[in-house]
Amino acid sequence: MSDFKAQFPEFVGEIFGKFEKAGFKIYVAGGAVRDILTGNIIDDWDFTTNATPEQILNLFPDGYYDNQFGTVGIPDASFPHPHEITTFRKEFGYSDTRRPDKVKWGKTLEEDLSRRDFTVNAMALNSQGELTDLFHGQEDLENKLIRAVGNPNLRFSEDALRMMRAARIAAENNFTIEVSTVEAIRQNATLINKIANERVKEELFKILSSSHPYEGIVLMREVGLLQQILPEFEKGFGIEQKSPGRHHIYDVATHSLLSLKYCESTDPLVRLATLIHDIGKPATYKKLDSGVVTFYNHEIIGSRMAANIAQRLRFSKDEAQKLFLLVRWHQFTVDERQTDSAIRRFITHVGKANLKDIIDLRVADRLGGGAQATSWRLEEFKNRLIEVQKQPFAIRDLQIDGNDVMRELNLKPGPEVGKILEKLFKLVVVKEIPNEKEYLLKELDKYAVSRDNPT
Numbered sequence: 415m416s417d418f419k420a421q422f423p424e425f426v427g428e429i430f431g432k433f434e435k436a437g438f439k440i441y442v443a444g445g446a447v448r449d450i451l452t453g454n455i456i457d458d459w460d461f462t463t464n465a466t467p468e469q470i471l472n473l474f475p476d477g478y479y480d481n482q483f484g485t486v487g488i489p490d491a492s493f494p495h496p497h498e499i500t501t502f503r504k505e506f507g508y509s510d511t512r513r514p515d516k517v518k519w520g521k522t523l524e525e526d527l528s529r530r531d532f533t534v535n536a537m538a539l540n541s542q543g544e545l546t547d548l549f550h551g552q553e554d555l556e557n558k559l560i561r562a563v564g565n566p567n568l569r570f571s572e573d574a575l576r577m578m579r580a581a582r583i584a585a586e587n588n589f590t591i592e593v594s595t596v597e598a599i600r601q602n603a604t605l606i607n608k609i610a611n612e613r614v615k616e617e618l619f620k621i622l623s624s625s626h627p628y629e630g631i632v633l634m635r636e637v638g639l640l641q642q643i644l645p646e647f648e649k650g651f652g653i654e655q656k657s658p659g660r661h662h663i664y665d666v667a668t669h670s671l672l673s674l675k676y677c678e679s680t681d682p683l684v685r686l687a688t689l690i691h692d693i694g695k696p697a698t699y700k701k702l703d704s705g706v707v708t709f710y711n712h713e714i715i716g717s718r719m720a721a722n723i724a725q726r727l728r729f730s731k732d733e734a735q736k737l738f739l740l741v742r743w744h745q746f747t748v749d750e751r752q753t754d755s756a757i758r759r760f761i762t763h764v765g766k767a768n769l770k771d772i773i774d775l776r777v778a779d780r781l782g783g784g785a786q787a788t789s790w791r792l793e794e795f796k797n798r799l800i801e802v803q804k805q806p807f808a809i810r811d812l813q814i815d816g817n818d819v820m821r822e823l824n825l826k827p828g829p830e831v832g833k834i835l836e837k838l839f840k841l842v843v844v845k846e847i848p849n850e851k852e853y854l855l856k857e858l859d860k861y862a863v864s865r866d867n868p869t
Contacts, residue, residue, distance in 0.1 A: 418552065420450050420543035425490060426459060429497070430541035432473050438465040440499070441523060441538035441546070448534045451555055452587065461499040462526050462538065466519060470499055483517055502526040524548060531569055531576045532583065532595075533561045558589040566598035574605035577639055578617040585621050585630025596637055603638035614643060615727040622682035622689075628675035631689065643727075646719055647689070649696040655783075657707035663784045666695045673782030679774040683733055687740035687771075688778050693719050694741075717742035736771075739764055744775050748795045757795075757802045769799060806849050809839045813851040814858075822858045823865075834861065 422430075426442065433440040440463040442450075449456045463470065467479045470486040477499075479486045484501035502520035520526050523538055523546060530536040533551035545552065554561050560580050562569045570577050577599045580591050591599070606614065621630040634640040641648050650667030662669060670692050677688045694716025695709045702708065720741040724734035743764050747756075764772050773796060777787050806812055809832075816831045825831055838857060842849045847857055 418451070418543075418545040420539050420545070422539075422543065425492065427541070429461065429488070429499075433463060433465065434541060436465075436469075436473060438463055438469070439523070440465070441540055443527070443538040444530070444535050447537045447539055447545070448551075448555065450539070451537075451552060454587075458495075459493075459497050461497065462502060462523070463499055464502050464521065465499075466501055470501070484519065504529065528563065530563050531573070531579065533563055534559075534583070536563050554592075558587065559592045560584050560589050560595060561592040562595045562598065566595045567602065570598055570602040570605065574602065575609050575613055575617060577602065577606060577637070578614065578621070578634070581630050581633045581637070581639065582617055582621045582624065584633060585624040585626045588626050588629070591633070591637075599637040599639065603642055606639055606642050611726060612728045615729065618643065618686075618727070619682040622685040623680065627677075627682075627685055628671060631674060632671060644690070644723065646693050646723065650692065653696050653699055655695075655707055657701070658705055664782075666692050669782050671782075673775075673778040676781035677774060677778035679771060681771065683736055684740065684771045684774060687720070687737050687744075688775050690716070690720055690723065691741050691744045691775060691779060692716065713742055713745040736768060739768055740772055740775055743772060744779065746772070746776070748789075748791045750791060750794055752795075752798075754798075754802050754805070757798050758805075758807065761799065761803065762807065766803065804849070805845075806839060806842055809835050811849070812839060812842065812854065813849055814838070814854045818851075818855070819858065822855060823862055834858070837861075 420442075422442070430440060440461055442459065443462040444458075444460045446456050446459050448454075465473070467484055467486050471477050471479060474486070474488050477486045477488045478496075484503050486499050487496035488499060489496050502522065502525060504518045504520050504525055527536045527538060527546070527548055533549040533554045535551070536547075536549050537551045538546045540546070549563050560583055562576075562580075580595065580599065583589065584591055621627060621634070624630055631640060634643070635648075647667060647670070650670060651665055653666040655662035655664065655666060655669065664672065670689055673691065674685055674689045677685050679685060679688075692709075692712060694712035694714070697715050698709045698712040700708045700710070717738050720737050721734060724737050729737065743760070746760055746764075761769065776792070780792075781787055812835065814835075816827070816835065819825065819831050819834050820827065823834070838847075838854055841847050841857065842854075847853045
């Protein structure tokens with residue numbers, strides 16, 4: 415028992431009180447304890463208790479229990495998601511390296527903590543705020559270390575996703591992984607392929623969402639996990655980019671890692687797109703007699719590879735589409751001589767909703783290649799994106815609609831209404847009239863006059 419004492423929010427005290435009044439033992443456990451000790455924001459309040467799931471549901475009739483692991487969800491209107499209360503348990507056999515073959519309810523807190531993944535997650539707090547720390551987790555927190563509880567090979571054979579979780583906790587907190595735990599991850603890295611791709615994707619996104627995504631991905635590579643999850647990325651190491659007249663000073667993969675490091679977006683999908691934006695370069699590499707290195711159409715090849723990655727990791731349709739678009743169009747042209755039509759085509763290809771993201775990717779791409787964050791051309795391009803978007807991209811963007819046309823011209827619904835709107839749209843596109851209701855109505859008046867007084 416440590417001398418540390420924690421203070422709890424009111425709802426935590428209420429949960430403690432209800433269990434203890436009924437004669438049960440209950441503790442705050444896992445990540446919440448780690449976050450309390452490190453001063454981080456607590457997103458999840460998880461509890462462990464000697465009460466069985468049925469006994470927990472007797473105390474919280476609005477709770478739900480639909481799993482074999484003893485976890486009961488307790489809804490809380492004041493919290494974004496339910497609190498989880500899990501019965502002390504022992505676990506036996508992990509034939510699929512994902513879940514125990516058998517779970518047996520435990521009798522003591524010690525039994526429960528000894529089955530957990532890392533020492534920093536194997537601590538518990540009682541209702542008085544007193545800390546139970548059987549595996550020196552507090553010391554490891556102070557030393558910024560991730561260390562497996564007991565035998566690390568055994569821990570990772572029980573649940574291979576724990577290897578990614580180690581990298582994620584390290585990335586979130588700027589920690590390092592203890593030597594024997596690192597070595598066990600290297601030895602067991604291939605086991606990650608037995609984990610459901612949805613779970614791998616979720617953990618990867620947590621790493622990319624962390625405060626130190628670059629360090630997290632570098633760590634994943636150092637221990638052999640990245641090669642298992644994104645084998646396409648590894649091919650970029652050693653693919654040179656230095657050549658006469660080019661700004662690149664790093665090989666493809668090193669440049670991509672540095673691009674991730676400098677990416678301003680906090681969106682994990684944008685960060686992933688930044689990491690893999692040049693994934694098509696190894697397949698398109700050519701070195702000319704002049705010494706110039708080329709990667710023609712690497713963005714096209716890379717976007718197809720990105721689509722395959724999205725499919726493999728079970729992205730949603732929208733996520734897959736966005737990843738494809740960001741990789742496909744990251745090589746966009748920035749030239750002050752571009753026409754408005756060319757800018758409009760770019761916006762149409764990328765999608766208005768993705769413009770900031772692809773600019774963030776371009777800035778990261780520049781920084782990751784040793785260039786300045788921006789240039790006068792890029793700034794001019796950004797300004798033109800704003801200006802061009804003031805113009806409509808489709809008839810539906812006009813400041814009047816078919817109802818206005820029918821009312822002003824006393825028309826009934828029919829093809830003529832659409833033809834008139836199409837003419838107005840063309841006039842706005844070529845900037846003969848502004849896309850403002852006042853001017854569009856005036857143009858309708860002209861149309862009415864010409865219709866009533868044909869020459």
